[in-house]
Every structure is written in structure tokens, then in C-alpha cells.
Amino acid sequence: MAAARRPRGRLPRRVYVVRRLLVVTLALAVVLGLVQLVRSLGPDDAPAEQAATSSARTRTVPQAQPTYGPVPVQGLTRKQRKQAVLAAPSGECRPDEISVLPVVDKAEAGGRISIRLDLQGTQPACTFEVSSETVVVKVATEDGQRFWSTQDCGKGVPTSDVVVRSAQPTSVQVNWSGRASDTECTDEPAWALPGFYEVYAAAAGSSPTNVSFEVTKPSVRYVTETPSPTPSPTASGTPSRKPAAKPQPSPEPSVSPSP
Structure with missing residues (x-):
């Protein structure tokens, strides 16, 4: 029996x-299989990437906070410091805009400080305007007792603009007499004794x-003089000098006459 022949020609559409x-369909299945294989090989990386992406989206840029009060010099750049130093005054300062820091470099008892x-x-x-009406300075003892104040001695604060x-900082000097103050600012109160004190300013x-500071003992300077020898005066008021001894002539040898 002869084998059946395959039909030749174009097949149906x-x-x-x-x-x-x-x-x-086969190509899609292969692609999906590769995707599943990649996901199965790195399960820990996907959450990390998602967390990084989420944190990047939620991260906000910190905004500069406004600074209140005096700005230290070391906190500024050179350009900002130069501009601040050369800045022209824009008006008058209110007292509540100013901070005052007192400094006592040297304090000796018995004199002005x-x-x-x-x-x-x-x-x-x-x-x-610096004056006794706009600035107050007070010196207190170590136990907090008031000792001296510009409210009693207003002349200690020189008036200046x-x-x-x-x-x-802008520096001004306040002169303290070194004594305690009374209501009339006289020179009768006692001097400040050596010890520690507190100075308040505002x-x-x-x-x-x-700030606290120490009043030390007054420094004493000793002057030592070296005496120089002086000639002893005579009755006439002039130094006495002994005359030098004159040389005596030697005696000539005597010759006895011959017999």
C-alpha cells in the first residue's frame, strides 16, 4: 500500500x-521567566532600593534658622565680616537689642579700677548713646552684697556716642574709684579689700x-640706692690730704785726716 503524500502548496491563513x-506566547513566557529568576536571585536588594528611593523622596533640605542676638566674629566668613565691619549704622539701637559684657583685666586695692x-x-x-542713663554697672562682694554702682556714681560712665x-564688640571704659559707693558718691566709704568680687553690667x-574678678594687693616697688664713698671734710671744709714724704739726702762719708 503506498504512503499518503503531504499536500503541496500554500497552507490556509x-x-x-x-x-x-x-x-x-513562547517569547513572553521566556521573558517572564527571566524576570522571575532575577527577582528570586536578589530579594534583599529590592527593599533596600525601595527604601532609598522613599527616603530620597521624603528627604527635605534643612532651612537656615534665623539667628538672634550678637553673632560671633568666628562664625562669619571673611567677606561677611568685612561687610559687617564696614556697615554704616542704619539708625539708633534700642536698649533691648544690646548685650553688655563687663571685663576687668587688672584690679589692685587702693586705687582706681x-x-x-x-x-x-x-x-x-x-x-x-552710652551714659549713666542707658548703661548700668554694679560691683558686688563675693556673698552678693552691693558694693559700688553707677546708679550712685554716674560720673563713672563717660557719655559718648x-x-x-x-x-x-564695641568697647567703652567705666572708671571705678576702687571704693564703696554711697548716695552722694563721696570719698568717705572704705576701699575694696583684696578678694573676689562680681561685676554686673547691662x-x-x-x-x-x-563675671567674677579678683582685687589683688597693691604692688610695691622698692628702690635700692648704692652709696658712693666721699672724702672726709676737714675743718676748713676741704678734703684733707697728707703731704707726701720728701726724700732725705744721704749723709756723705766722712774722711779722717791722715796722721
Whole structure:
């Protein structure tokens, strides 16, 4: 019996469509399988990437917070410091915009003591009138007892107009007599004895700042003189000098006469 022959010629169109669908389906299956294989190989990396992406989306750029009060010089760049120093005053300072820091470099009992006041403000630059009405300075003993104050001795604060800046302090001097003060600011109260004291300073209407300092014993200078020898005076008032001995002539040898 003869074998059946395959028909020759073009096949029906649906056969080609079915074949194409099978090829596309097979390709999709391969792609999906590769994707599943990649996911199975790195399960720990996906959460980390998702967390990084989430944190990057939720991360916010920190905004600069406004700075209140005096700005230290070391906190500024060179350009900002130069601009702050050269800034022209824009008006008058309010007392509550100024901080006052007292400094006592040297204090000896029995004499005047200079108190330096370093003024800084919140504005870049403004003018301020320093006087006994706008600045208060008080010296207290170690146990907190009031000893001296510019409210009693207002002349200790020289009146002057200064420029106060936020970038660097402006210094003024307050003169303390070294004595305790009374209501009339007389010279009768006692001197400050050696020991530790507290000095308070503030602009009128502001919170005071205080530092401790020591009043030391007064320094004593000793002068030593070296005596120089002087000739002893005579009765006539002139130094006496002994005459030098004159040389005596030697005796000539005597010759006896011959017999």
C-alpha cells in the first residue's frame, strides 16, 4: 500500500496565524521567566532600593534658622565680616537689642579700677548713646552684697556716642574709684579689700551679665640706692690730704785726716 503524500502548496491563513501566536506566547513566557529568576536571585536588594528611593523622596533640605542676638566674629566668613565691619549704622539701637559684657583685666586695692564694657547688638550696625542713663554697672562682694554702682556714681560712665555692631564688640571704659559707693558718691566709704568680687553690667531694660574678678594687693616697688664713698671734710671744709714724704739726702762719708 503506498504512503499518503503531504499536500503541496500554500497552507490556509489560519495556520500561519496560529504559528505566530505560538511564537509570541513562547517569547513572553521566556521573558517572564527571566524576570522571575532575577527577582528570586536578589530579594534583599529590592527593599533596600525601595527604601532609598522613599527616603530620597521624603528627604527635605534643612532651612537656615534665623539667628538672634550678637553673632560671633568666628562664625562669619571673611567677606561677611568685612561687610559687617564696614556697615554704616542704619539708625539708633534700642536698649533691648544690646548685650553688655563687663571685663576687668587688672584690679589692685587702693586705687582706681578700669572696667571694660564690650557692647554687641542684633542689628548689623546702629548708633547708641552710652551714659549713666542707658548703661548700668554694679560691683558686688563675693556673698552678693552691693558694693559700688553707677546708679550712685554716674560720673563713672563717660557719655559718648558709639556704633554697635553684631559682628564685633564695641568697647567703652567705666572708671571705678576702687571704693564703696554711697548716695552722694563721696570719698568717705572704705576701699575694696583684696578678694573676689562680681561685676554686673547691662543696657537699661536688658538682662545683665556678670563675671567674677579678683582685687589683688597693691604692688610695691622698692628702690635700692648704692652709696658712693666721699672724702672726709676737714675743718676748713676741704678734703684733707697728707703731704707726701720728701726724700732725705744721704749723709756723705766722712774722711779722717791722715796722721
